[in-house]
Amino acid sequence: MFEAGSAAAPGPTPVPLVESDGLTLAEPLVTLTDLPAFPTSSVDGWAVRGDAPWRIVGRVLAGDHATPLGSPGTCVEIATGGMVPPGTDAVIRIEESKVDGDTVLEGTARKTPDWRRQGEEAARGEELLPAGTPVTPGVIGLAASCGYDTLSCRPAPKAALLVFGDELLTAGLPGDGRVRDALGPSLPSWLRRAGTEVIRVRGPVADTLDDHIAALQSAVDAGAQVVCTTGGTMHGPVDHLHPALAALGAKYVVNTVAVRPGFPMLVAQLPGGQFVAGLPGNPQSTFVALVSLVLPLLAGLTGRPLPSPGTVTLGADVPGRGDFTHLALVRLVDGQAHPVAHVGSSMLRGLASSFGFAVIQPGTQGRAGEQALVVPLPILDGERP
Numbered sequence: 001m002f003e004a005g006s007a008a009a010p011g012p013t014p015v016p017l018v019e020s021d022g023l024t025l026a027e028p029l030v031t032l033t034d035l036p037a038f039p040t041s042s043v044d045g046w047a048v049r050g051d052a053p054w055r056i057v058g059r060v061l062a063g064d065h066a067t068p069l070g071s072p073g074t075c076v077e078i079a080t081g082g083m084v085p086p087g088t089d090a091v092i093r094i095e096e097s098k099v100d101g102d103t104v105l106e107g108t109a110r111k112t113p114d115w116r117r118q119g120e121e122a123a124r125g126e127e128l129l130p131a132g133t134p135v136t137p138g139v140i141g142l143a144a145s146c147g148y149d150t151l152s153c154r155p156a157p158k159a160a161l162l163v164f165g166d167e168l169l170t171a172g173l174p175g176d177g178r179v180r181d182a183l184g185p186s187l188p189s190w191l192r193r194a195g196t197e198v199i200r201v202r203g204p205v206a207d208t209l210d211d212h213i214a215a216l217q218s219a220v221d222a223g224a225q226v227v228c229t230t231g232g233t234m235h236g237p238v239d240h241l242h243p244a245l246a247a248l249g250a251k252y253v254v255n256t257v258a259v260r261p262g263f264p265m266l267v268a269q270l271p272g273g274q275f276v277a278g279l280p281g282n283p284q285s286t287f288v289a290l291v292s293l294v295l296p297l298l299a300g301l302t303g304r305p306l307p308s309p310g311t312v313t314l315g316a317d318v319p320g321r322g323d324f325t326h327l328a329l330v331r332l333v334d335g336q337a338h339p340v341a342h343v344g345s346s347m348l349r350g351l352a353s354s355f356g357f358a359v360i361q362p363g364t365q366g367r368a369g370e371q372a373l374v375v376p377l378p379i380l381d382g383e384r385p
């Protein structure tokens with residue numbers, strides 16, 4: 001999936017800094033200047049030359065150009081952030097000096113200089129972050145401080161969500177054959193956390209082939225590069241995804257994965273290059289498909305690194321699922337992965353308090369104390385249970 005996404009990734013676009021949060025660096029962030037760009041006082045005090053006493057010959061505030069300190073025995077008053085004049089030997093803190101009229105009588109510089117050398121944080125031309133780094137507020141601040149007005153970014157892929165299923169209610173209590181749509185309200189938030197711009201959420205789309213085809217076509221016409229659908233991935237009487245894809249001339253990139261839950265998941269590509277990710281209707285299976293197929297696809301499309309599973313120690317036994325890989329919901333307790341309860345593929349109770357999925361290989365059981373791969377859900381730091 002990652003390769004398919006990379007091959008279809010849009011080119012870099014210059015984006016104003018304030019609009020770049022959540023996008024991805026298309027090129028390495030290389031500082032355009034030394035950081036700091038000039039020697040800078042880190043305190044309010046005196047920039048002195050030679051030995052005490054020092055005659056005060058001027059003042060440098062933050063933002064001023066500093067002229068050189070010409071001769072020994074002179075100093076300038078300097079503010080925090082002020083440019084340290086050429087010729088300065090030391091900066092002395094105001095509270096550690098003694099002043100009389102226009103003369104600083106005495107003062108001792110600290111061992112650790114109270115000024116920042118030009119380039120001490122980074123030298124002009126140095127790579128600070130690699131291409132593929134997600135743009136966060138921290139990255140934006142760094143880019144501004146080293147001279148950028150715009151960042152060369154990969155745009156957020158435009159995503160649409162189509163929810164299939166005549167049995168779905170969008171409000172009120174489930175019952176009498178009807179269930180609440182759990183995916184329309186939740187999946188867009190997962191997709192946003194994975195770096196997409198969600199441009200459309202439609203559902204329930206009526207369970208007819210024509211409505212499926214029309215909804216897919218309309219999402220693509222609206223500019224979606226990735227259309228996620230939920231439900232209808234099997235071959236039941238009202239499962240129309242496969243015939244709809246055939247009618248639109250789509251080609252499968254992946255069609256079913258030997259994983260439980262979630263095996264009917266698929267990704268296909270339309271003749272125009274747009275991707276359709278068919279996520280199974282059972283809600284937990286939907287999220288298995290999200291982490292298995294959609295997140296790698298989006299990483300490729302945004303130029304981010306392929307999300308690689310981490311390794312954890314299992315804190316308890318986790319059953320296998322025969323010949324299938326079992327993606328088992330786990331939460332982390334003291335750094336160890338513990339299976340959670342309520343993990344049927346139609347259930348979300350376990351998922352709501354999970355960190356991610358432990359990977360139990362085909363034909364094996366996970367045993368307490370063993371190492372296992374774990375695929376995290378796309379939750380943000382601070383949201384992790």
Ligand SMILES: Nc1nc2c(c(=O)[nH]1)N[C@H]1C(S)=C(S)[C@@H](COP(=O)(O)OP(=O)(O)OC[C@H]3O[C@@H](n4cnc5c(N)ncnc54)[C@H](O)[C@@H]3O)O[C@H]1N2
Nearest residue numbers: 165180181182183184231232233234239280281282283285
């Ligand atoms: N004969 C077989 N039937 C099924 C098999 C199988 O191997 N043989 N596999 C089951 C598995 S596993 C899955 S997963 C589902 C996948 O089915 P679909 O992707 O076609 O999904 P639907 O049939 O539309 O719905 C399945 C289930 O999920 C509920 N659902 C659907 N959308 C939502 C939603 N937005 N919010 C909440 N719940 C939703 C739906 O009501 C059904 O209960 O196929 C099995 N069948």
Ligand code: MOO
Nearest residue numbers: 261262263285345
């Ligand atoms: O594979 Mo299904 O996706 O078990 O629920």
